[in-house]
Amino acid sequence: MQNLLTSAQLKMADVFTIQKQSISSVELMERAALAFVETFSEAFFERKNHIAILCGQGNNGGDGLAIARLLTQGGYMRVKVYLINFSTKQSEDYTKNLERLTKRKINPIPISKAEELNELKADIVIDAVLGSGLNQPLAGEYAALADIINRLSQKVISVDVPTGMPPEGELPEVYNGIKADLVICFQQPKLNFFFPESVKALTKFKVVDIGLDEGFIANQQSDWKLTTESDIQNRIKPRANFSHKGTYGHALLVAGNYTTMGAALLAASACLHVGAGLTTVCLPQSGLIALNTALPEVMALPRNEQLAIEAFEKFNAIAIGPGMGLEEENEMLLARLIELKKPLIVDADALTILSKRKELFDALPPQSILTPHVKEFDRLFGLHQNWWQRIKTAQKEAKQRSLVIILKNQYTFICLPNGEVHVNPTGNPAMASGGMGDVLTGLIVGLAAQSYTAANAAILAVYLHGQAGDELAKTRFTVNASALALQIPKTIQKILD
Incomplete structure (x- = not known):
């Protein structure tokens, strides 16, 4: 049986893998972005698609920045990156990937208010705003952003987890996060993906292997098992x-x-x-x-x-x-x-x-x-x-x-x-x-x-x-x-x- 872990345990698996494999956290992020892009490219192979990538300021946004760079390298020439600057903090790996992106002469568009996205035009929106650390409903500009994205007719692809969806625990009766057509998640599904209430947040998900240490995952204490x-x-x-x-x-x-x-x-x-x-x-x-x-x-x-x-x-x-x-x-x-x-x-x-x-x-x-x-x-x-x-x-x-x-x-x-x-x-x-x-x-x-x-x-x-x-x-x-x-x-x- 495959051990299913909480988001906190998966972060521990990240740390263990980084130490055991002697890689940096930004290298693991690059690996995740590569896996995302490979799966994304299989589903959306048309390189002429207009793609809008919304990047928060944490590690989920760092994933988005790396994805933007790799998509451009892979021939997607109509990629626009929007920096969702609703916070004053940036993760270290976000900052590194932002530097890498600008060196590729891709100039992201800073967004300080959700209303600036009202006229967003794209064939596909990639949601890399907030990751799996969230455990409460969205508020303020984040809630306004989700509302705007949900009113668009474009396909929405979320990175690892839809913005606003808690990875485990009780899902709110009224969900105010982003609704994703597809979630490409890393290493294994989030526990809440299996619950009927998840239909408010996503239509389907695909899991991509990012090389986390399977021995560590198997040895974690978890009551949750996935039948294979x-x-x-x-x-x-x-x-x-x-x-x-x-x-x-x-x-x-x-x-x-x-x-x-x-x-x-x-x-x-x-x-x-x-x-x-x-x-x-x-x-x-x-x-x-x-x-x-x-x-x-x-x-x-x-x-x-x-x-x-x-x-x-x-x-x-x-x-x-x-x-x-x-x-x-x-x-x-x-x-x-x-x-x-x-x-x-x-x-x-x-x-x-x-x-x-x-x-x-x-x-x-x-x-x-x-x-x-x-x-x-x-x-x-x-x-x-x-x-x-x-x-x-x-x-x-x-x-x-x-x-x-x-x-x-x-x-x-x-x-x-x-x-x-x-x-x-x-x-x-x-x-x-x-x-x-x-x-x-x-x-x-x-x-x-x-x-x-x-x-x-x-x-x-x-x-x-x-x-x-x-x-x-x-x-x-x-x-x-x-x-x-x-x-x-x-x-x-x-x-x-």
Whole structure:
């Protein structure tokens, strides 16, 4: 897992790298500027573009000055540099890069008031005003500048972080910083890039390697981890010779109701296609024809009030909730499953039941997995003002209750009992359609049945779910849940090849 660091820790990585590699801070800045320009040039290769570079007086502005010089050297002849002189202080590396720029006979334009940019004309604006040290909303001339830039129709590219966006911590309810079409960030993403509120500050980001010491980064204490494909490769267990259906476990899905059998079918399909040896769905009698027709490989356990607890003891992993309904008999069934004292995967309607029956929630066996979307999460744990607060609550509750909590979104967060928060990078807006959560639940229980730990089942399922969606989205505008479930074996094989 890639360690994700705070901005303060990344500054420590800068210092360590400078010392270990015997380079100066301005040389590291040059390296960052080169990496920025390479990525910028790939996205905006037309050298005739009018480019306006706004440079603050700190190190972010120093990056901007170096970028201006390198772009000009690279053939971009319509580059104008604006010095945002709203402060009396200049960083040392800013001053050095300003000297280098003027030696190239590039004369920057000093700006002492934001209103001087009202008539700014450019095809592309590069935002290098304020960097990652900011932890409060913009004020004064900086706020006025951001307002002017946001009213322009030009593309805005931010250096490392949009001006006005805190790199971690609670994002303000009203964001008054610069909105970037693209952020080219150094070494790794800022933590807040993964939160839904970041849409107010940026559309997308790209990470460029500037050669910070990876050993130092890996050794830092951080609860935040980014899942990579190599992590998934290392966790997937290859199918062994002479193995059989019994080798890969028996999964049970308690799912579906009279009008919601689709949820059960989607979850069962995902469980089947992720490799569970046997899959059974505990469903109403009315769903038997649909199940047998759609998925003949899947077995049925008709759901009724007479089901004794012994009927569930043979299963290696149990998931409950997709399309199940909120009837009293389903509450009783959830209570019986909790009495087994085996870890459960709890989703959808079962989460709603837990939010109403706190005694059942408190009795959940350790290593159970919860898969809430935002509204389900707040029903369980109380209202939250933002996603940073939710993750902090999930982190605390996962530790206290020894649970795995999967908080679903474009970047899904997986909170583990050891306090770690794993950020999943796969998935895309084409997947915004019904049934996706049912497929995810099926993947988790299918993996859990194969003896994956709760943490690994969650990490693998979320990554595979998003990666399958990414592969399908290459050739289609939207991705439906049925197609996603069928894609899973292909996605796993691609990762293993």
